[in-house]
Amino acid sequence: MGSETKVYTLAQVSEHNHSKDCWLIIGGKVYDVTKFLEDHPGGDEVLLSATGKDATDDFEDVGHSTSARAMMDEFYVGEVDASTIPSKTKYTPPKQPHYNQDKTSEFVIKLLQFLVPLIILGVAVGIRFYTKSSA
Template sequence: MPTITKLYSMKEASQHNTQEDCWVVIDGKVYDVTKYLDDHPGGDDVLLSAAGKNSTEEFEDAGHSKSARELMQDYCIGELDPTPAIPELEIVRKDQPSNLITKLSSKTLQYWAVPATIIGISVVTAILYSRKK
């Protein structure tokens, strides 16, 4: 009978990133290495820095032995869900100003307010100075 593999999203795996609950993702598989932290030859800080993220590159760069790769199977709890997460769409009504317009107008005000103020003060100062002569 085939074994059923549990699928985890990367978002779910990323929530397990502490010393009390430590998961790593390597080659599309999810490993709960919480109980292995104290036994890891490189120290628990290596696993904790890889916790909650895809650490395939770091794992391969470390040059793990065949026995280390076999030991990993004891900690495998599932696979990474290959289905990409679909971002939520933002619904904008036509009678509402879009966020882009609001952002652009605030940036325009931010970048032009200071130079316009400086020019205004310079003009007033020049007029007052010329009247004194």
């Protein structure tokens, strides 16, 4: 008789989240990496920060070697029940406020309220200066 594969929930795997007892989920499989923490080339903090979640993306993003992947077999303890892992939420950017045409006209009005008196003042000073110099 072959040995049956143990199946763990995310909650069960999440309990193993410290340096004396560290389990990771990678590719739907559960690994007890406790003995490997001090030998991990990236340091133990990297592994400890990947506990309590599906660490597949973290593992793949680093680009582990073939020998690193082969080494994983000795840490294998079972499978994770995929239904207990929350589905990945796709990033949706925050909604941008709609461009409001009215704000543009408000801005133009304020600008004109400021510029028109300046233009009138400029013209008045110009006329005054022009009439004084020609007299």
